[in-house]
Amino acid sequence: MSSTGSNLKGIAFIGAGLYAKETLASTxxxxxxxxxxxxxxxxxxxxxxxEAASQLGLAPDVYYDVPDASDGDEKATARSLAALLAREDIVAVNIILPICAQPAVIREALAAGKHVLSAKPIAPDVREGKALVAEYEGRYKRRGLVWRIAENFESEPGYVAAGRAVREGKIGKVNFFSMRSVGYMDKTSKWYKTPWRTVPDYQGGFLLDGGVHQTSALRIMLSPVTHLTGFASLYKSYLPPHDTTHSVLKTASGAQGILEMTFAAPSSTLTKGNGTTISGSNGWLSVESARGTDASGKEIGVIRVTTRSVEVSEDGKAGPETVETADYPVRGVEAEWESFFAVVKGEKDDGLGSPRGALADVAIVEAALTSQGELVDLVKLIS
Structure with missing residues (x-):
């Protein structure tokens, strides 16, 4: 069934790669x-x-720039991206393209009057991200157009809940924290086989593409990161230009911590132990990926948040701990869609997916890649 004939407003996908297929169900x-x-x-x-016909029971219209050999140039022109963006029945687009191709298409979609949900990261570097934010806020936001960044870690209910516990003072004033994200990547991975990831034309390779997940999770759990120092390295020659960073961070509240990110684990067993620990004056909490069960007893992926609150006496002696553990089903992709369309429909804006937040995520990764032991002022970097 073609979707063109209906007068109902709809959405479009721009980009048809691996992730586009995997995220269809979230619509x-x-x-x-x-x-x-x-x-x-x-x-x-x-x-x-x-694939949409199989998963969703409808067949969206097909647009492209390069036709099959049997088709002529005239048909290709009629099916171009510009033709898709000219359709009045499409009110929003989901842009899922290689990192360096995204900024130009984001601009084109906004200029065509479409609401935009674009894949993370916001841009290949801070400079391009700042330019995009300035253009959006200066030209399109005032016209009521919505632009959000699809960052599922930021939208994960588990990370949101952990941030809420921190803000509510469940562990007192945050003093220090650590995040460990050790990944194993070999040449057989479906993500490595994506051509634009195999030979990246952007800084950091997988560290940018995947690292913004970690920095966005830190962003919603803690106060903004203001300073960073660290080192970047390459240990697996097929993961250029870097595959590992170790950084020391300081936040606006004065808390300090460690961020370890790598895709260079020698085997998948080293990935065990990943997660985040946040320590405060009256307790600490941990956040980790785990396996849980849904209401029917089916095993599912969850974000497990364990909060340990404790009363500390004036002499520093800790009293009994109150332990709370909660599992939050992994549904960040669905949550980012819900958040985006709530803003589009004028219902509410929960702040998730904001371009400025996504810019801060890229800034941390960029600083981790370029610091080489020097202190980087992140506030100055993105101002």
Whole structure:
């Protein structure tokens, strides 16, 4: 069934790669149908449309720039990205393109009057991210257009709950923290096989593409990071230009901590023990990925938050601990869609996915890659 004939407003996917296929199911959280898809080639756009037919029961219209050999240039022009963006029945687009290709298409979609949800990171570097934010706030935000960054870690209910516990003082004043994100990446991984990731044309390689997940989680759990120093390295030659960073961070509240990010683990067993610990004056909490069960008893992925509150006497002696553990089902992708469309419909703005927040995420990764032991003022970097 084609989606073109209906007068109902809808959305479009711009980009038809691996993640686009994997995120299709999340659009069930949106009350608008997927009406069109675009990719550079007709083949990949048609494959995404077929996948949507299988998963969602509808076949979005296919747009592309490079037609199959059997099609002529005239048809390709009629099916271009510009043609898709000219459709009045499409009110919003989800942009899922290689990192360096995204900024130009974000600009094109906003100029066409579409609300935009674009994949993380906001841009390949701070300079480009700042330019995008300035253009959006100066030209399009005042017109009521919504632009949000699709960052599922930021939207994960578990990380949101951990941040809420910190702000509510469950562990007192935050003193120090640590985040460990050790990843194993070999050449057989479906993510490594993505051509634009194999030979990245942006800083950090997987550290930028994946690292903004970690920095966004820190951002919603803690006060803003203001300073960073650290070192970047390359240990696996097929993961250029860097695959590892170790950083010391300081936040606006005065708390300090350690951020370890790497994709260079020698085997997957080293990834065990990943997670975040936040220590305060009256307790500490831990956040980790785990396995839990849903209401039917089915095993699911969860974010497990364990909070340990303790009364500390004037002489520093700790009393009995009160322990609270809660599992939050992993649903960050669905949550980011819900958040985006709540703003589009004028219902509420929970602040998730903000371009300025996403810019701060890239700034931490960029500073970790370039510090080489020098202190980086992150406030100055993004101001």
């Amino acid at each position: 069930r959280a949106v009350a608008l149908p997927l009406k069109a898809v675009w990719s550079r080639t007709q083949k990949s756009a048609a494959e995404l449309s077929a």
